Amino acid sequence: MHDATILGIDPSEAYEPLKMQNSRGEWVTWTPALVKQRIAVLKEVMLGRPGDDKRAMMEEIKTLRSLKFREKERTKAYLHWASTSRSTVMAISG
Known part of the structure; x- marks a missing residue:
């Protein structure tokens, strides 16, 4: 699978x-x-649910805390793949 696909980005789109x-x-x-x-x-x-299973909420908190890092990595990857795609197209057409 392509690295850009794994990161959920498409260099051909905005x-x-x-x-x-x-x-x-x-x-x-x-x-x-x-x-x-x-x-x-x-x-x-x-806090309002002292006896309930809180695993799903804890997982959501972990996911939310990772958003900043994930967004940074996706942006970096998008810029890399977008520039790679453009240079490939220029080499083919040019």
């Missing part, structure tokens, strides 16, 4: 930042403020 679900279940472009807000909501919900 870059799209990662999305996350907000508290209403809508998919929105992530921001550090939204991540912080969502983690706070999840922690509050976990």
